[in-house]
Amino acid sequence: MSITSVEEFYNEIHLPFPEGFKKEIGHFNVFEIDEFIRGLREKNSMPYNRRAYYKISLILGKNRAEYADKVIDIEENALLFATPLIPYHYVPQDADQSGHFCVFTPDFMLKSKTGVSLDDLPIFRPDGFPIFKLSDENVEELKAIFKKMHREIVSDYAYKYDLLRNYVLELIHFGQKLQPATALYSSHNAAARVSSLFLELLERQFPIDTPHQKLSLRTAKDYADRLSVHVNHLNKVLKDNTGKTTTEIIGSRVTQEAKILLRQTDWHVSEIAYSLGFEEVAHFSNFFKRHTSISPAQFRA
Numbered sequence: 535m536s537i538t539s540v541e542e543f544y545n546e547i548h549l550p551f552p553e554g555f556k557k558e559i560g561h562f563n564v565f566e567i568d569e570f571i572r573g574l575r576e577k578n579s580m581p582y583n584r585r586a587y588y589k590i591s592l593i594l595g596k597n598r599a600e601y602a603d604k605v606i607d608i609e610e611n612a613l614l615f616a617t618p619l620i621p622y623h624y625v626p627q628d629a630d631q632s633g634h635f636c637v638f639t640p641d642f643m644l645k646s647k648t649g650v651s652l653d654d655l656p657i658f659r660p661d662g663f664p665i666f667k668l669s670d671e672n673v674e675e676l677k678a679i680f681k682k683m684h685r686e687i688v689s690d691y692a693y694k695y696d697l698l699r700n701y702v703l704e705l706i707h708f709g710q711k712l713q714p715a716t717a718l719y720s721s722h723n724a725a726a727r728v729s730s731l732f733l734e735l736l737e738r739q740f741p742i743d744t745p746h747q748k749l750s751l752r753t754a755k756d757y758a759d760r761l762s763v764h765v766n767h768l769n770k771v772l773k774d775n776t777g778k779t780t781t782e783i784i785g786s787r788v789t790q791e792a793k794i795l796l797r798q799t800d801w802h803v804s805e806i807a808y809s810l811g812f813e814e815v816a817h818f819s820n821f822f823k824r825h826t827s828i829s830p831a832q833f834r835a
Contacts, residue, residue, distance in 0.1 A: 538585040540639060560642025562698055564683040567593065567633040588643075588652065589616040590705050591624075591635035592668075592676045599624040599665055605727050611668040613676060613709050617658045620762045634680035638702060642695075657710050666712040679704055728768065729775040731761055736784065740791050745805035749788075752811035754780035789825040792818075796834045803830050 540561050544551045552563065590613070597608040601622040608624070616622050618640070643652055652658050668676070683701050686694045735757060739749050751757055757780065758765035769780045776783065788810055795806045807818035822830050 540587050540637070543585065543587065543637065560639045560644065561587070562636065562638040562642045562687075562695065562702075564634065564636040564680065564687055566684075567591070567595075567631055567635065585616070586618055587637045587639045588618065588658070589635055589637050590614070590702070590709075591616070592633040592673070592680060593624070593631075593635075594633040594673065595631035596627040597624045597631075598627055600727065601664060605724055606665050608665070611670075611673050613666045613668055613672075613705075613712065615657050615664040615706075615709055617653070617664075619653065619658070634677070634684075636680070636683060636702065636705075643699060643702065652706075655706060655710070657706060666709055668712075672712070676705070676708065679708070725771045725775065728761065728763060728771045732757055732768065732772060732780070733783075735760060736787055740787070742791060742795060742809045745801050745809055748809055749811040752784070754784065757784070785821070785825060789822065792822055792830070793826075793833065796830055803834075806830070 538546070541551050547565075593608060593612045593614055594610070595608075596610070597612075599606045599608060599612075599614060599622065601616070601620060607627075614624070640652065657664060679701055683698060686697050686701070691697070735751065739751055742749075751760060754769060755765045758768045761768065763771075765780070772778060772780050772783060778786075792806060792810060795801060795809070796803075799806075801809075803818070804815045807815045810818065812818035812821065819829055822828075822833070826833060
């Protein structure tokens with residue numbers, strides 16, 4: 535799964551990267567949602583992937599948010615927190631969209647005098663629930679914070695970025711005092727989504743085109759870490775949905791690719807073993823024989 539950089543984010547929304555911000559340590563900017571939506575219309579929705587920046591969004595409108603293993607229908611107003619650790623996107627469900635969001639890189643908050651580490655905060659934990667339903671009163675309070683951000687970002691005040699860091703922290707603490715929108719969370723949809731994302735991620739590892747290509751994800755833990763779920767949770771979800779464990783599914787797909795490479799290439803068995811993530815040919819041979827009852831050489835003969 536790719537990671538979207540800050541520069542790529544500006545390309546997504548068809549806005550030029552603000553060169554002036556490069557003079558600062560880290561990066562921060564604030565936008566109105568309708569400006570963002572206009573930029574995305576040609577792509578229909580923002581891509582589902584990880585990003586190299588944090589994002590805090592005040593969303594006013596009907597949306598569907600997909601965040602790691604969670605699928606949340608936003609019927610009206612919500613506050614959404616996104617971290618570089620977790621893939622996500624949200625899809626507008628109607629044309630009436632408004633609100634605000636800010637983006638900032640990890641380096642931007644390193645200069646905060648509070649010493650706060652964002653990834654240590656509950657709201658940015660991978661196993662957290664980062665979407666919060668809002669009352670009308672909440673919306674007005676959050677609009678006021680974003681309004682201050684919009685005003686400050688274009689000011690010539692020498693210490694404006696210190697102020698902006700304080701506004702970011704104000705949004706974070708505002709969110710942490712709210713109750714997460716768990717009522718909007720569908721565990722059934724989430725389980726199905728985890729299965730779908732796992733299978734999609736598995737298939738992206740293939741085909742193996744050259745002997746120098748090597749599987750980047752090989753174990754159940756590799757996939758769980760990439761999907762930001764616990765390996766036991768991933769295993770349970772796949773067992774419930776497919777009747778097979780994570781390791782069984784991975785093993786079956788690796789065996790399938792091994793058969794293709796043995797039959798359709800002239801690569802040495804050691805090259806095939808390496809490309810499929812085995813450091814030793816003996817380990818690959820034992821794996822292949824366990825799944826097919828014959829050795830790689832016998833299969834190729």
